[in-house]
Amino acid sequence: MRQILRLTYIMLKGNGIASLGSDARKKRKFGSLGSLLLFLFLFVYLGAMMSGSSIGIYKMLEPLSLTTMIPGLYLSAAAIMTFVFGAVYVISIFYYSSDVTRFLPLPLKAGEIISAKLLVTAVYIEMVMAMLLLPSLTVYGVLSEASFQYYVLMVLSLILMPFIPLCLAAVIVILLMRLTPFARNKDRFNTVSGLVLMLGTFGFVFFIQNLSSKTDGDLAQIIENGAANVSSAAMSVFPGVRQAASLLTSSRLELLDLLLLILFVAVSWLIMLLAGRAFYFQGAVSMGVSGGRKRKISSGELAAAGKSGNIFWTLMLKDIRILLRTPIFLMNNVIMNFIWPIFLLVPFITGSEETIQLPALRLMAQQLNYSSNLPITIVMSIVFGFAAFVTGTNGIAASCLSREGRLLYFMKIIPVSYNKQILAKVSVSVMMAVFGCLIALIAGWIFFLPPIWLALPLLLVLPAAVILPALASVFFDLLWPKLHWDNEQRAVKQNMNVLYGMLVTMLLIAVTIVPSFLLSWFWPAALAALIIIPWTLIIALFFLLRLMATRQMIGIEA
Amino acid sequence: MIELLNVSKSYHSEVKAVDNINLTIPDGRIFGFLGPNGAGKTTTIKMITGILSPDSGDILLQGNSIINNALAAKRCFGLVPDDPNVFPRLRGLEYLKFMGDVYQVPTEQRTERIASLAKRLSLTDALGEKIQSYSHGMRQKLMIIGALLHAPDIWILDEPMTGLDPQSAFELKNMMREHADKGKTVFFSTHVLEVAERICDDLAVIDHGQIRFSGTLEQMREQSRADESLESMFLRLVAEGEKS
Numbered sequence: 001m002r003q004i005l006r007l008t009y010i011m012l013k014g015n016g017i018a019s020l021g022s023d024a025r026k027k028r029k030f031g032s033l034g035s036l037l038l039f040l041f042l043f044v045y046l047g048a049m050m051s052g053s054s055i056g057i058y059k060m061l062e063p064l065s066l067t068t069m070i071p072g073l074y075l076s077a078a079a080i081m082t083f084v085f086g087a088v089y090v091i092s093i094f095y096y097s098s099d100v101t102r103f104l105p106l107p108l109k110a111g112e113i114i115s116a117k118l119l120v121t122a123v124y125i126e127m128v129m130a131m132l133l134l135p136s137l138t139v140y141g142v143l144s145e146a147s148f149q150y151y152v153l154m155v156l157s158l159i160l161m162p163f164i165p166l167c168l169a170a171v172i173v174i175l176l177m178r179l180t181p182f183a184r185n186k187d188r189f190n191t192v193s194g195l196v197l198m199l200g201t202f203g204f205v206f207f208i209q210n211l212s213s214k215t216d217g218d219l220a221q222i223i224e225n226g227a228a229n230v231s232s233a234a235m236s237v238f239p240g241v242r243q244a245a246s247l248l249t250s251s252r253l254e255l256l257d258l259l260l261l262i263l264f265v266a267v268s269w270l271i272m273l274l275a276g277r278a279f280y281f282q283g284a285v286s287m288g289v290s291g292g293r294k295r296k297i298s299s300g301e302l303a304a305a306g307k308s309g310n311i312f313w314t315l316m317l318k319d320i321r322i323l324l325r326t327p328i329f330l331m332n333n334v335i336m337n338f339i340w341p342i343f344l345l346v347p348f349i350t351g352s353e354e355t356i357q358l359p360a361l362r363l364m365a366q367q368l369n370y371s372s373n374l375p376i377t378i379v380m381s382i383v384f385g386f387a388a389f390v391t392g393t394n395g396i397a398a399s400c401l402s403r404e405g406r407l408l409y410f411m412k413i414i415p416v417s418y419n420k421q422i423l424a425k426v427s428v429s430v431m432m433a434v435f436g437c438l439i440a441l442i443a444g445w446i447f448f449l450p451p452i453w454l455a456l457p458l459l460l461v462l463p464a465a466v467i468l469p470a471l472a473s474v475f476f477d478l479l480w481p482k483l484h485w486d487n488e489q490r491a492v493k494q495n496m497n498v499l500y501g502m503l504v505t506m507l508l509i510a511v512t513i514v515p516s517f518l519l520s521w522f523w524p525a526a527l528a529a530l531i532i533i534p535w536t537l538i539i540a541l542f543f544l545l546r547l548m549a550t551r552q553m554i555g556i557e558a
Numbered sequence: 559m560i561e562l563l564n565v566s567k568s569y570h571s572e573v574k575a576v577d578n579i580n581l582t583i584p585d586g587r588i589f590g591f592l593g594p595n596g597a598g599k600t601t602t603i604k605m606i607t608g609i610l611s612p613d614s615g616d617i618l619l620q621g622n623s624i625i626n627n628a629l630a631a632k633r634c635f636g637l638v639p640d641d642p643n644v645f646p647r648l649r650g651l652e653y654l655k656f657m658g659d660v661y662q663v664p665t666e667q668r669t670e671r672i673a674s675l676a677k678r679l680s681l682t683d684a685l686g687e688k689i690q691s692y693s694h695g696m697r698q699k700l701m702i703i704g705a706l707l708h709a710p711d712i713w714i715l716d717e718p719m720t721g722l723d724p725q726s727a728f729e730l731k732n733m734m735r736e737h738a739d740k741g742k743t744v745f746f747s748t749h750v751l752e753v754a755e756r757i758c759d760d761l762a763v764i765d766h767g768q769i770r771f772s773g774t775l776e777q778m779r780e781q782s783r784a785d786e787s788l789e790s791m792f793l794r795l796v797a798e799g800e801k802s
Contacts (some may be wrong), residue, residue: 305654308658412607
């Protein structure tokens with residue numbers, strides 16, 4: 001067991017989780033602190049959303065005497081999510097981490113490696129489950145005035161119960177990976193699974209929020225006809241869920257249910273170990289075998305490669321291809337440009353009757369008096385702020401050199417000026433943000449239906465709004481590029497330059513919007529402020545970049 | 559032609575990686591750069607290619623200073639790095655198009671060169687695939703094609719034989735000879751003394767950042783016993799350097 005725990009720790013450390021506090025280097029600690037803060041923010045954000053919704057659901061089910069169904073519903077949902085998420089994590093940790101070839105020559109038993117990997121997967125799953133279920137079940141405990149025993153059993157259930165769907169998912173994945181070409185394309189799998197995980201998490205939160213905004217009658221119907229059926233199915237498929245739910249709803253300690261839950265966990269683990277011993281290692285080792293596949297290129301493809309292209313566009317195209325084809329970059333730098341409008345609209349989509357809902361927001365927008373100055377200034381400022389926010393948070397410019405990593409030397413050997421190379425990188429950030437903003441603007445236009453003429457000032461505001469944050473953010477990466485990383489995650493997720501880029505973006509938004517509001521008595525003057533201020537800053541930053549780029553790049557000894 | 563003029567480089571102001579070296583590598587020659595691990599070979603190559611800046615001295619490539627006229631100097635050479643893991647998510651052909659555009663290789667020459675070099679190195683069938691699916695040797699071959707796409711006056715190779723199969727290594731040696739025979743310069747670093755012995759016109763031995771010897775193999779033999787192998791001469795030079 002000691003060996004399993006030691007291996008688990010090493011694997012977690014390799015993945016960056018256990019490294020918090022153990023690394024003596026200040027810089028690393030700072031980066032880890034950033035990750036920890038991000039995690040805490042997400043924990044608090046999701047926790048607050050889940051707690052609020054859980055209170056709503058409890059209050060509505062209370063008059064119908066259906067509150068005892070709540071733990072069962074939550075645990076069933078958690079079991080289904082663990083099964084789906086677990087499958088994704090198992091592929092990632094068991095197959096893509098490529099550490100198995102390093103562990104195999106060591107004097108370790110097969111079962112120890114498999115168990116350690118299962119524990120690593122469980123840690124990730126338990127973190128997600130803690131974020132989603134801990135607040136909800138705590139709210140249930142508080143509102144139902146549960147005893148101390150409830151909270152102990154709640155923690156125990158949350159730790160034990162996920163092992164059952166997780167082991168089932170692991171067995172299925174191990175068999176699929178050994179017997180089929182399933183998930184052999186690592187990049188494609190990482191992209192799809194990343195999207196599934198993100199949409200799954202937020203989908204679950206929105207679903208719960210949506211439930212809490214229903215009327216009592218609707219809710220009772222949904223629970224009786226829909227949720228109860230799904231819950232019952234989940235309890236049949238995943239043994240242990242029923243026992244865990246029973247432990248949380250019974251006023252006395254159901255010892256038999258607790259023993260059964262532990263037994264189910266032990267049996268699941270055993271089955272998973274047997275399947276792992278028989279099929280895991282061959283499947284995992286074959287993942288690392290390389291040796292280029294062959295696909296003959298056509299004469300057309302060769303001719304296309306032969307055509308001379310514009311250098312600036314070529315530099316941009318290289319970055320765009322790498323951004324789109326590297327799952328971590330795609331998720332963190334590209335998709336973020338398109339997902340913000342959805343995030344920002346969530347409170348309105350899922351809003352309850354007391355808060356503003358989307359139709360009310362639409363009505364408010366349509367009732368704006370566009371012949372007066374203030375509403376026009378507000379709309380222009382919102383568009384400026386939104387576009388700048390999208391650019392500043394995509395992190396493309398703020399991590400443009402860090403993403404190159406040890407390949408930064410390539411920028412130094414090609415006969416293209418550093419200024420041009422960096423401007424090409426800034427342009428990629430701008431281009432992605434423009435796509436995201438235009439889609440959001442068109443969708444917003446169709447939904448809110450403002451007067452056509454308003455498009456002109458908004459389009460005048462947009463270019464500076466996306467160029468300024470990108471140009472400002474690039475300086476951080478020029479000054480402190482993070483080039484020594486062993487996986488792409490560190491270049492974008494654990495890169496403080498991205499955070500600095502966001503902060504400076506907020507500052508630039510304020511610097512531009514505040515003067516425009518001071519001139520809101522005459523909207524063309526506010527528009528002029530939204531154009532002149534950022535463009536002045538852009539020109540200043542452009543010249544500063546020309547002065548700094550070559551000197552800084554020469555100084556970076558990659 | 560490559561000229562290194564009183565070039566020095568220290569790391570963290572303490573370790574002198576390259577100590578006041580002078581080298582002239584004329585056109586039409588294959589120049590082998592030899593030295594034990596940590597001798598200063600890679601640092602020198604990094605300075606020649608502009609990756610690192612020398613603390614003092616200058617480096618001229620076809621008369622262009624890599625410090626003061628960097629873009630013109632960079633146009634003169636093609637580099638095959640020691641680590642060929644470059645842009646793994648690009649396809650082979652996309653990488654070559656990138657190189658062709660960056661070095662502004664005219665359309666007609668580019669297509670012809672890609673086709674002939676890829677055929678010669680048996681890489682044609684893999685050019686449509688992503689570089690990450692390539693083996694080490696295939697990546698090395700792609701770097702060779704990319705470096706030669708603009709027919710550079712100077713071809714610099716850092717440990718080029720690593721990972722190549724015997725047939726490709728043989729082909730590479732032929733290509734280096736052909737490049738030099740066209741009146742161009744080939745500069746390569748290697749640990750494999752047999753390769754240097756067989757194909758170099760000139761060579762230099764660097765150790766502890768200092769040039770211990772520079773000249774032809776014959777000159778080296780004249781300085782030592784005539785029947786000595788390059789390996790023996792190399793080991794003796796390095797040992798003498800350590801004593802002094």
